[in-house]
Amino acid sequence: MARVTALGQAALRWVSILAVLILWQVFAEAHVVSAFLLPSFSTVSVRLYHDVVSGDMILAVALTLYRAFAGFALAAVFGVAIGILIARISVMRWFFDPLVSIGLPMPKIAYLPVFILWFGVFDASKILMVTFSAIFPVIVASWAAADGVEGVLLWSALSLGAGRRQLLWEIALPASMPQIFTGLQVAMPISLIVEIISEMAMGGEGLGGSIMTEMRFADSPGVFSGILAIAIVGAVLVKAMELIRRRLLLWHPEALAG
Amino acid sequence: MRSAVVRYSPLLLLAIAWEAVPRLGLVDPDTLPPLSAVLRAWIGLLRDGDLAVNGLSSLQNLTAGLVLAIVVGVALGVLMAWYWPVEVLVNPLVRILYPLPRSALIPVMILWFGLGAASKIAAVFLGCLLPVVIGAFNGARGVEQVLIWSARAAGATSLEVLREVVVPAAMPEILAGIRNALALSFILLVAAELLISQRGMGYLISSFGEAGAYDAMFAGVLTVSAVGFFADRLYLLVMGWALRWRG
Amino acid sequence: MTGISFHEVSHTYRPPRSAPTLALERVSLDVREREFLALLGPSGCGKSTLLYLLGGFLPVEAGAVTVAGKPVTGPGPDRGIVFQNFALYPWKTVRQNILYGLEKQRLPRAERERRARELIELVHLGGFDNSYPAQLSGGMKQRVAIARTLAVDPAILLMDEPFGALDAQTRALMHEELLAIIRRTPKTVVFVTHDVREAVYLADRVAVMSARPGRIKEIVDTGFAGEKGPALTGTRAFADKVEHLWDLVRGEAILAQTRRD
Numbered sequence: 119m120a121r122v123t124a125l126g127q128a129a130l131r132w133v134s135i136l137a138v139l140i141l142w143q144v145f146a147e148a149h150v151v152s153a154f155l156l157p158s159f160s161t162v163s164v165r166l167y168h169d170v171v172s173g174d175m176i177l178a179v180a181l182t183l184y185r186a187f188a189g190f191a192l193a194a195v196f197g198v199a200i201g202i203l204i205a206r207i208s209v210m211r212w213f214f215d216p217l218v219s220i221g222l223p224m225p226k227i228a229y230l231p232v233f234i235l236w237f238g239v240f241d242a243s244k245i246l247m248v249t250f251s252a253i254f255p256v257i258v259a260s261w262a263a264a265d266g267v268e269g270v271l272l273w274s275a276l277s278l279g280a281g282r283r284q285l286l287w288e289i290a291l292p293a294s295m296p297q298i299f300t301g302l303q304v305a306m307p308i309s310l311i312v313e314i315i316s317e318m319a320m321g322g323e324g325l326g327g328s329i330m331t332e333m334r335f336a337d338s339p340g341v342f343s344g345i346l347a348i349a350i351v352g353a354v355l356v357k358a359m360e361l362i363r364r365r366l367l368l369w370h371p372e373a374l375a376g
Numbered sequence: 377m378r379s380a381v382v383r384y385s386p387l388l389l390l391a392i393a394w395e396a397v398p399r400l401g402l403v404d405p406d407t408l409p410p411l412s413a414v415l416r417a418w419i420g421l422l423r424d425g426d427l428a429v430n431g432l433s434s435l436q437n438l439t440a441g442l443v444l445a446i447v448v449g450v451a452l453g454v455l456m457a458w459y460w461p462v463e464v465l466v467n468p469l470v471r472i473l474y475p476l477p478r479s480a481l482i483p484v485m486i487l488w489f490g491l492g493a494a495s496k497i498a499a500v501f502l503g504c505l506l507p508v509v510i511g512a513f514n515g516a517r518g519v520e521q522v523l524i525w526s527a528r529a530a531g532a533t534s535l536e537v538l539r540e541v542v543v544p545a546a547m548p549e550i551l552a553g554i555r556n557a558l559a560l561s562f563i564l565l566v567a568a569e570l571l572i573s574q575r576g577m578g579y580l581i582s583s584f585g586e587a588g589a590y591d592a593m594f595a596g597v598l599t600v601s602a603v604g605f606f607a608d609r610l611y612l613l614v615m616g617w618a619l620r621w622r623g
Numbered sequence: 624m625t626g627i628s629f630h631e632v633s634h635t636y637r638p639p640r641s642a643p644t645l646a647l648e649r650v651s652l653d654v655r656e657r658e659f660l661a662l663l664g665p666s667g668c669g670k671s672t673l674l675y676l677l678g679g680f681l682p683v684e685a686g687a688v689t690v691a692g693k694p695v696t697g698p699g700p701d702r703g704i705v706f707q708n709f710a711l712y713p714w715k716t717v718r719q720n721i722l723y724g725l726e727k728q729r730l731p732r733a734e735r736e737r738r739a740r741e742l743i744e745l746v747h748l749g750g751f752d753n754s755y756p757a758q759l760s761g762g763m764k765q766r767v768a769i770a771r772t773l774a775v776d777p778a779i780l781l782m783d784e785p786f787g788a789l790d791a792q793t794r795a796l797m798h799e800e801l802l803a804i805i806r807r808t809p810k811t812v813v814f815v816t817h818d819v820r821e822a823v824y825l826a827d828r829v830a831v832m833s834a835r836p837g838r839i840k841e842i843v844d845t846g847f848a849g850e851k852g853p854a855l856t857g858t859r860a861f862a863d864k865v866e867h868l869w870d871l872v873r874g875e876a877i878l879a880q881t882r883r884d
Contacts, residue, residue: 131466138469155488213386214452220387220601223608225562228578228600230570231585236407310477314568319481319582321477330571333483341483348480349472356475412854522710525680528698530724530775540723544714623757 158341166343174328175347176327182324183351185241189248193305197253198298200261202290214257222254227312230319239320244261251312252305259301263294296370303359310352325351409591418595426580427599434576437493439546441500442561446554451506452555453512454546458538463513470509472519478503482568496568496576503564504557512555515546548622551615558611562604625691625778625811627677632686633836634672646672646837648836649686654744659805659812661826663819663868669837670815674781676811683694685831687859690779700728703777707784709768711756717743717767718752724775737862742770745804762793766800773804780805782814786821795853798825819872823847823864831871834879841871 139159145151145157147200153161169175204218230247232294237243269292275289317326325348391411398405405413421427456463456470482499489495519542527541543550569578577600584593634647646669654660662678664667675681676688688695690702703724711720721742725735743749746766756764765785770779786794802825805812816822822829823845833840845864847855855861 132468134465135468135472143593182535201391204605212382216384216387219392220605223559223605224601225559225566225604227563227566227570228581228597228604230567232597235585235590235593307475307477311479314477315482315563315571318479320569329483331481333487338487341487345476345480345484349476351478352475353472447700520708520710522706522708523712525675525678525698526704526706526710526771527723528680529678529702530703531700531702533700536727541712544712547714619714621716621755621757623755 139223154338156338157342159350160340162342162346165339166346169340169343169347170254172187177326178328178344179347181322182310182313182317182326185244185316185324186248186309187313188241188305189245189313190252190309191255193247193248193252193309194302196249197256197301197305198260200253200287201257201262201298201301202264202294204257204261204265218257218261222258225255227252227315230316233316234320240322244316244320244322247316248309248312252309255304255308256301257300258302260294260298263297263301264290266297267293296367299363303363306355306359307352310355314348388598406588406590409594413591414594414598417589418599421580421592421595430575430577430580431599431603433493434569434578436440437496437576438500438565440493441497441565442504442557444497444501445508445557445561446506449508449553449557449563450543450550451512452505452513453509453550454538454543454586456509456513457516457519457546458542466509470506470513474506474510476504478564479567482564482571485568486572491572491574493575496565499564500561503559504518506558506559507555508550511549511551512546515549515553518543518549519545532535548619551618555608555611555615558607559604562600562607562609566600625656626850627779627811627813628687628689629653629677630687632676632683632688634669634674634681634684635677636672647670647676648838650837650839651686652830652839652842654811654813657809657811659814659825659827661822661829662813662815663822663829663832663834663872664832664837665818665872665879666817667879668832668834668875670832671783672837673832674704674783674815678702678781687773688884700775700882701777702781702802703761703772703775703862704774704777704781705765705768705785707787708789709756709764709788711768711771713756716753716755717748717759720756720767721728721771721774724771726745730774739772742774745773746770760793762797765789765797769801769804773808776808778810780810780812782812784815784817787818799823799853815873817866819869820856823861823868824851829868831868832875834875840875843868843871 131203142156143159146153146156146161157165166175200210200214203232204214205211227249233243233247233250237246240245271293272285280288313324314326317324318330321327321330325344329341329344329348332344393412394408397403398408409417418427446581452462452466456466481502482495485495485499485502489498515533523541523545524537527537532540565576566578566581569576570582571578573579581593581596581600584590584596625799629650632647633645635643635645637643650669650673652673653805662673664670667851672681676683677690677695679695683695695760700846712723715723718739720788721739722735725738730738743752746767746769748763748770751759751763756767759767765788786797789797791861800820814825826845829843829845832838833841843864847861847864
């Protein structure tokens with residue numbers, strides 16, 4: 119291990135990704151399985167390129183991101199608010215504790231038909247489904263974070279003359295930020311997963327909707343180019359969350375250490 | 377006992393509200409059938425065997441996919457941590473595929489394996505694999521060098537070190553990874569069944585929804601919620617027992 | 624037949640993503656059979672590296688490390704090791720930890736159980752057989768670690784700052800227990816420490832190491848072989864030895880500090 123340099127390892131990583139792509143291409147070209155089951159990497163890339171140029175893919179990505187973000191934003195705002203309120207107000211804790219402890223591990227995807235029944239199959243329904251699925255980890259993380267704020271931090275702020283409201287905004291919230299953000303980092307991929315399932319079930323374009331249409335028409339290059347696009351979107355979002363975390367938490371030991 | 381009643385009283389309030397709101401005509405009973413109607417529908421499902429057939433089918437596919445993911449995932453994760461060539465080959469793929477929203481796999485699995493059980497098992501397996509791999513990899517990589525050294529000094533072979541030291545030491549993270557996988561397995565299975573299938577709880581829920589039998593639909597939704605919740609609780613108990621050494 | 628010899632041993636660490644460091648430079652040192660030798664030096668002087676080479680955990684890259692005339696090629700049950708942070712298997716109970724090495728020796732089950740019982744008594748942990756390490760205090764954990772190592776009855780005992788994580792009181796008790804154990808089952812001991820008093824009190828000879836790159840700077844005979852006991856620490860001779868060694872080590876520590884800055 120020690121003899122393989124860091125640079126060599128980084129190079130090997132790219133080599134292995136490249137190898138998989140080449141393997142995909144060769145495997146598909148050799149027609150071990152039919153082109154329907156596994157279209158070659160080049161076919162899929164060309165298709166993706168065409169879909170991007172024609173604007174179809176841009177529209178699909180935009181729609182999916184809009185609804186996933188809207189649902190995520192609602193989950194973030196209400197999740198953080200509810201979490202902090204639970205930590206500070208005993209009635210809130212009494213009411214939400216059993217709901218959250220059941221809601222967090224419960225498979226919320228089963229409620230999809232309920233959302234269709236209540237809110238129809240358009241944007242509002244998908245957005246609310248995303249919020250419902252993503253809000254629980256945010257509540258739990260914010261609750262734990264607000265519970266864990268050290269008393270001495272609050273005392274020292276009080277003795278320096280902070281008021282109750284300032285205590286929340288200037289001390290409690292920033293001190294809870296690392297943990298809250300961890301909750302948001304859990305909620306973001308859930309939002310995307312659920313948004314895509316909702317589109318598959320309800321239609322209405324977007325990445326999930328168009329993949330489902332393509333599958334129904336047995337358009338396998340379309341399905342695979344959709345997957346490729348979803349993979350890219352997912353990777354970019356996860357990376358973006360990491361970057362935002364680092365920017366927001368510059369003061370935190372984890373940022374200083376790295 | 378008293379404290380449990382106080383603790384869970386919000387659920388009771390919610391149940392009462394669920395019963396009262398449609399009965400008082402505040403919402404259309406079609407949109408929200410009263411709880412009693414849902415429970416009656418549930419008993420009906422139980423009696424005519426719909427619940428047993430579809431529940432069993434879902435449970436089988438879930439277990440098959442999950443067990444496969446655990447076995448393959450733990451082996452792959454530990455090997456990645458232990459033999460650097462495996463790490464160099466597999467880790468980049470894991471990193472690229474990890475952020476992929478797992479639900480995107482469902483259509484491909486249906487393309488590949490059709491509408492039956494195989495596509496559901498494959499979707500659960502592939503969807504749950506990476507959290508297990510990553511848990512096992514991080515756990516095995518984080519094993520303290522001195523633990524390995526002291527086993528070597530006692531005369532353990534490298535296979536024994538792997539089995540007797542690395543895997544048990546990695547167990548907390550392996551089990552945490554499996555808990556994530558458990559949650560994902562429900563999402564993937566129910567989603568796949570909701571979208572396209574002829575059997576399973578998701579199928580049951582969506583077909584009642586399409587048929588307008590909303591009391592039965594709610595009964596199905598509640599069943600899946602309860603099973604998912606209790607599966608997680610049961611898993612936590614098992615996990616606590618397996619990690620009782622953590623003190 | 625447990626004489627240990629280091630001959631012109633050098634060792635370089637090559638951490639990924641940073642410059643290699645020379646940890647040991649041409650170290651030569653002999654440890655006699657049934658001798659208690661302490662390796663004393665400032666942190667980062669390579670004393671643990673020397674121990675790990677002897678344990679067979681690190682490959683010998685330059686020079687030779689031999690035990691009873693044979694070169695060290697890997698870890699083995701003839702050289703038991705006790706680490707600073709105990710290195711207990713947290714998922715095994717006290718008894719299971721102690722049994723682990725005995726299982727590797729392929730001893731019959733009854734014999735294994737008998738040995739484990741004996742050792743649990745030896746380190747005064749009777750009644751804690753089925754406790755997990757997480758339930759024990761630091762001193763108890765270290766006694767388990769020592770028992771686990773002694774269980775396979777190694778001829779050589781390697782100790783890597785074994786008492787460094789303990790409070791002063793527990794450490795003093797552990798010193799007495801260690802000396803009692805060695806009196807009962809004589810062994811060759813190589814004991815790494817940065818605590819001067821500990822080295823003088825426990826060891827027959829103290830090898831003082833220089834700051835990085837590590838070299839043997841001086842070997843001091845303590846000469847208290849027969850008269851060890853709590854009373855010894857109050858004597859003039861003991862104080863003089865400690866002062867002499869302290870002067871040697873302090874110079875190296877200051878040197879190491881200025882180099883780091």
